[in-house]
Amino acid sequence: MRTLQQHGPCSRADMTRRLGVTAPTVSKAVSSLLRGRMLEEFDSKQDGVGRPARQLRLATETAQVIGLVIDAQNCHLVSAGLDGQLHHANLCIFETPKTYRGLISKVVKFYEQVSNGRAVETLGLGISMPGLIDYRQQQGLLSPNVPITNGQSLARDLTAKLDIGCVMLQESHSLCLAQHHYGDTAGGNSRGLDNFVMLDIGAGLGMGVMAGGRVLTGHSGLAGELGHLPRIPDGRACGCGKRGCLETVSCDSALAWLVSQRIGKSVSIDEIFQLTQSGELSVQDEIRQVLPHLSFAISAVISLYNPSKIFICGRMFDLDEKLFEKLLAATAADTLAPAFADCEIIRASVSKSQGAVAGIIEYLTDSLVPGVDGLFAPANNSIDVATAAAENR
Amino acid sequence: MRTLQQHGPCSRADMTRRLGVTAPTVSKAVSSLLRGRMLEEFDSKQDGVGRPARQLRLATETAQVIGLVIDAQNCHLVSAGLDGQLHHANLCIFETPKTYRGLISKVVKFYEQVSNGRAVETLGLGISMPGLIDYRQQQGLLSPNVPITNGQSLARDLTAKLDIGCVMLQESHSLCLAQHHYGDTAGGNSRGLDNFVMLDIGAGLGMGVMAGGRVLTGHSGLAGELGHLPRIPDGRACGCGKRGCLETVSCDSALAWLVSQRIGKSVSIDEIFQLTQSGELSVQDEIRQVLPHLSFAISAVISLYNPSKIFICGRMFDLDEKLFEKLLAATAADTLAPAFADCEIIRASVSKSQGAVAGIIEYLTDSLVPGVDGLFAPANNSIDVATAAAENR
DNA sequence: GAGGTTTGTAAAGAAGGTTTACAAAAACTT
DNA sequence: AAGTTTTTGTAAACCTTCTTTACAAACCTC
Numbered sequence: 119m120r121t122l123q124q125h126g127p128c129s130r131a132d133m134t135r136r137l138g139v140t141a142p143t144v145s146k147a148v149s150s151l152l153r154g155r156m157l158e159e160f161d162s163k164q165d166g167v168g169r170p171a172r173q174l175r176l177a178t179e180t181a182q183v184i185g186l187v188i189d190a191q192n193c194h195l196v197s198a199g200l201d202g203q204l205h206h207a208n209l210c211i212f213e214t215p216k217t218y219r220g221l222i223s224k225v226v227k228f229y230e231q232v233s234n235g236r237a238v239e240t241l242g243l244g245i246s247m248p249g250l251i252d253y254r255q256q257q258g259l260l261s262p263n264v265p266i267t268n269g270q271s272l273a274r275d276l277t278a279k280l281d282i283g284c285v286m287l288q289e290s291h292s293l294c295l296a297q298h299h300y301g302d303t304a305g306g307n308s309r310g311l312d313n314f315v316m317l318d319i320g321a322g323l324g325m326g327v328m329a330g331g332r333v334l335t336g337h338s339g340l341a342g343e344l345g346h347l348p349r350i351p352d353g354r355a356c357g358c359g360k361r362g363c364l365e366t367v368s369c370d371s372a373l374a375w376l377v378s379q380r381i382g383k384s385v386s387i388d389e390i391f392q393l394t395q396s397g398e399l400s401v402q403d404e405i406r407q408v409l410p411h412l413s414f415a416i417s418a419v420i421s422l423y424n425p426s427k428i429f430i431c432g433r434m435f436d437l438d439e440k441l442f443e444k445l446l447a448a449t450a451a452d453t454l455a456p457a458f459a460d461c462e463i464i465r466a467s468v469s470k471s472q473g474a475v476a477g478i479i480e481y482l483t484d485s486l487v488p489g490v491d492g493l494f495a496p497a498n499n500s501i502d503v504a505t506a507a508a509e510n511r
Numbered sequence: 512m513r514t515l516q517q518h519g520p521c522s523r524a525d526m527t528r529r530l531g532v533t534a535p536t537v538s539k540a541v542s543s544l545l546r547g548r549m550l551e552e553f554d555s556k557q558d559g560v561g562r563p564a565r566q567l568r569l570a571t572e573t574a575q576v577i578g579l580v581i582d583a584q585n586c587h588l589v590s591a592g593l594d595g596q597l598h599h600a601n602l603c604i605f606e607t608p609k610t611y612r613g614l615i616s617k618v619v620k621f622y623e624q625v626s627n628g629r630a631v632e633t634l635g636l637g638i639s640m641p642g643l644i645d646y647r648q649q650q651g652l653l654s655p656n657v658p659i660t661n662g663q664s665l666a667r668d669l670t671a672k673l674d675i676g677c678v679m680l681q682e683s684h685s686l687c688l689a690q691h692h693y694g695d696t697a698g699g700n701s702r703g704l705d706n707f708v709m710l711d712i713g714a715g716l717g718m719g720v721m722a723g724g725r726v727l728t729g730h731s732g733l734a735g736e737l738g739h740l741p742r743i744p745d746g747r748a749c750g751c752g753k754r755g756c757l758e759t760v761s762c763d764s765a766l767a768w769l770v771s772q773r774i775g776k777s778v779s780i781d782e783i784f785q786l787t788q789s790g791e792l793s794v795q796d797e798i799r800q801v802l803p804h805l806s807f808a809i810s811a812v813i814s815l816y817n818p819s820k821i822f823i824c825g826r827m828f829d830l831d832e833k834l835f836e837k838l839l840a841a842t843a844a845d846t847l848a849p850a851f852a853d854c855e856i857i858r859a860s861v862s863k864s865q866g867a868v869a870g871i872i873e874y875l876t877d878s879l880v881p882g883v884d885g886l887f888a889p890a891n892n893s894i895d896v897a898t899a900a901a902e903n904r
Numbered sequence: 905g906a907g908g909t910t911t912g913t914a915a916a917g918a919a920g921g922t923t924t925a926c927a928a929a930a931a932c933t934t
Numbered sequence: 935a936a937g938t939t940t941t942t943g944t945a946a947a948c949c950t951t952c953t954t955t956a957c958a959a960a961c962c963t964c
Contacts, residue, residue, distance in 0.1 A: 129942075131941075141943065142921085142944070145943065146944095166941085167939075168929080168930060170929070170941085172943085329722060329727055329729065329734070334722055334727075336850075337853055338849075340817040341722070341815065343815065347807075417741055421737065424728070455751075456653060457733045457736060522911075522912090524910075536953075559909095559961090560963080562910050562911040563910085563961060564911060565911085907962105910960085912958090915956080918952085922948075922949070924946085925944100925946080927943090929940100930942095931941100932940090933936100
C-alpha cells in the first residue's frame with residue numbers, strides 16, 4: 119500500500135524490486151489485498167521484451183472511501199478512490215446543522231446518497247473538523263466555530279450508525295496528511311516527506327506537524343496549537359477565552375478584522391480581495407501590522423520543529439504579490455540560521471476534503487499492519503481486509 | 512531489555528507474563544543477551560512455593576558503558592552499568608581542552624583509565640554536548656560555549672579511535688533520555704512516559720521533547736530550539752548571533768546577568784544563591800522581570816507539544832521558594848486551558864551524565880532490534896551483541 | 905519422602921518468509 | 935513460422951522463528 123501511495127501504480131515485479139521482498143511474498147500480500155478490495159489490477163499497453171506485467175493500483179473502480187469536512191458554515195461530503203482522487207461529481211454540500219443530532223442525521227442521509235451513487239464498496243469515512251480534538255477519547259473538546267461537536271464523539275457515533283470505519287481528525291492534521299498523500303500532484307513534492315509543517319492561516323492559525331513520519335499529536339492530540347501562544351498583553355479577545363492570542367493578530371481573519379475596523383464595516387478576506395483587485399481599497403497598512411506577527415509564528419515553527427518544509431495556506435498572499443517574499447525576508451532575519459537554511463517555505467495547495475480522505479486511507483492502511491505505530495496506533499483490526507489477510511494461505 | 516529497563520530485575524517467567532511471549536522464546540532471547548553481556552543473572556533469596564527463579568538484570572557486574580559530558584568549563588567521564596547506575600568512584604573530571612585534537616586525546620586517555628579501571632567489557636560511549644547538533648551528519652553545528660566541536664564529528668572520530676560504539680546527543684536530548692530511563696528513581700515517575708518535555712533553564716533555554724516515545728529531532732536534529740525564539744526587539748545580543756532571543760531574558764544566566772548589571776560586578780547563579788542565602792542580596796526585582804518570559808516559554812511548550820509532563824531544571828527556583836508556584840500561576844493564566852490541565856509541571860532531578868549514559872544504552876538497545884525506528888534508527892548492527900543474537904539457535 | 909507448585913528447557917508443530925523450479929506471455933532471431 | 939530469449943507470476947519445498955507440548959529441576963508443605 120505504501121509503495122503504491124508513494125510511487126504510483128506498478129506491477130508485482132516492480133514491487134519486488136522496490137521493497138526488497140521476494141516475488142512470492144509480494145504475490146501473496148497482493149492477492150489478499152485484491153480480495154480485500156484495497157487494490158485492483160488493470161491492463162496498460164507497455165512495450166518492451168518479456169511477458170507483459172499486470173499493473174496494480176490502489177482501488178478506484180472497485181472500492182471507495184468518503185471524506186467529510188465540517189466547517190463553520192458548510193459541510194462537504196465527497197467520495198474518493200483509495201488513491202485519494204476525489205470524485206468531484208459525487209460532492210454534497212450542506213449547511214452545518216445547528217444541533218449535533220441534526221448533524222448526525224444529515225451526514226447519514228448524504229452518506230447513503232454518496233455511498234450508493236456508485237455501485238462499489240465503501241471502506242471508510244474520514245472526518246476533518248476544526249477546534250481541539252482529544253485523540254485518546256476520539257472526541258471534540260473545544261471548537262469555537264462548531265460548538266455542537268464539543269464533548270461529542272462523532273467518529274464513534276457514525277461508526278455505530280453507518281457500520282463502517284470512521285476517523286476524526288483535527289482539520290490541520292488532515293491538511294498535513296493531505297500534503298503527505300497528495301504531495302507531488304499538488305506541486306509541493308512532499309510525498310513521503312517525514313518532517314514538515316502545514317500552517318493554515320485562514321480563520322485562525324491552525325497547524326499540523328509531521329515529525330519523523332508521524333503526525334505530532336502530543337499527549338491528547340492538542341499539540342501544535344500555535345495560534346494560542348500569548349502574543350499581545352491584554353489584546354483582543356480570542357475564541358479560546360483568552361486575550362491577545364497570536365492568532366488574533368496574524369491570520370487572514372485578523373487582517374480582515376483590522377480592515378473592518380478601519381473602514382467601519384465587517385468584511386471577509388474574500389471581500390477584501392475583491393475590493394483590492396478592483397482598486398477600491400488598499401490594505402498595506404494592515405499587512406504591515408500583521409507581517410511581524412506572522413513572521414514570529416513561522417520563526418517559532420522553524421526553531422521548535424526543525425521541519426524541512428513549511429506549507430502555508432492563506433488567502434492573504436493573494437492581496438500583495440510581494441507579501442510572501444517579504445515574509446520570508448522578515449523570518450530569515452529573526453530565525454536561527456541553520457534551522458532556517460534547512461527549511462523551505464512554500465504555499466500549500468491541498469484541501470480539507472483531500473485531508474479527510476487522506477485520513478481514512480491512512481487509517482485503513484495502518485490497520486492492515488498490526489503493531490505499526492502510525493497516527494492511528496490502536497486500530498482495531500476488525501475491518502474486512504484484515505480478515506481477508508488472515509485467511510490468506 | 513525494555514522490560515528490564517521499565518520494571519527492574521525479574522525472572523524469565525516474570526518476563527513471559529509481562530511480554531506476552533512464551534517461555535521458550537524468552538529463554539532463547541535471554542540466553543543470547545547473556546552471551547552478549549547485556550544481561551546478567553543473580554541470585555536473590557525469595558520465599559514462596561515452587562522452584563526458585565533465577566533473577567535477571569541489566570548487566571552491571573559483567574559489562575559497562577561510559578558517559579562523556581562536555582561543558583564549557585569541564586568535561587566529565589564516568590562509567591555505569593547497563594542499568595544506568597553511575598559508578599561515582601570511576602568519575603573523571605578534566606578541563607575542557609582548547610582544541611579539538613586536545614579534546615580527543617584527553618578523552619582517549621581518560622577512557623583508557625575508566626575502561627580498564629574495572630575488569631569488565633565496555634560496550635559503548637555516550638556523549639552529551641551543548642549547542643546545535645546535526646544528527647543526520649552526526650556532527651556539531653554551532654556551539655557558542657564549546658566552539659571547538661563546531662563542524663566536527665566527535666562520535667565518528669571516537670568510534671575510530673576507541674573501536675567502540677559512540678553516539679552524540681545534544682545535552683537537552685540527553686536529559687530527556689535520562690528522564691525517560693531514570694524516571695522513577697529520580698522521583699518524577701516518568702519511566703516509560705511517551706510525551707514529555709525536559710526544559711533546562713540553566714545556561715540558556717535547552718529543551719528536549721519526547722513525542723510519541725521518541726525524542727523529537729526534526730529534519731536535522733535542531734528541533735526544540737525554544738531559546739532562540741525572537742522575544743525582545745533589538746534586545747541583548749545572544750550567543751547565536753541574533754538579538755533579544757528568549758533565552759537572553761528567561762534563564763538562570765539571564766537572571767544572573769540582570770543582577771550583575773545592577774550590582775556592577777559579574778556574578779554567577781551559584782554566587783547569587785550564596786548571597787541571597789546569607790541575606791546580603793535580594794533579587795526579587797530581577798525575578799519579577801524574568802518570570803513573564805519564562806511563563807511564556809512554558810506556555811509555548813504546552814501549546815505546541817501538548818506534553819503530559821514538563822520537567823524543569825534550574826537553580827533559579829532555589830532563590831525563592833514561592834517562585835515555582837508563581838510560575839505555575841502565571842502560566843495557567845496564559846495557556847490554553849485543556850492543554851494546561853493535561854500537563855503536570857515538575858522540577859527535574861537528572862544529570863547530564865545520566866543523560867549521556869542513557870543515550871548509549873538506548874543506542875545499544877535499539878541496535879538489537881533491526882528496523883526499529885527509535886532515536887538511532889539507522890544503527891549499524893555491527894556490535895558484538897547483534898552477532899551473538901544471530902548465532903543463537 | 906510423597907505430593908504440589910513453580911521454573912526453565914528440549915522437542916515437535918505452525919506461520920511467514922525465502923529459495924528453487926517452472927509455466928505463461930510477449931519480443932527477438934533465424 | 936518455429937525456436938530462443940526475456941520477463942512475469944505462482945507452486946512447492948525449505949528455513950527461521952515463534953508457539954505448543956512435554957518434561958526435568960528445584961523448592962515448599964505435609
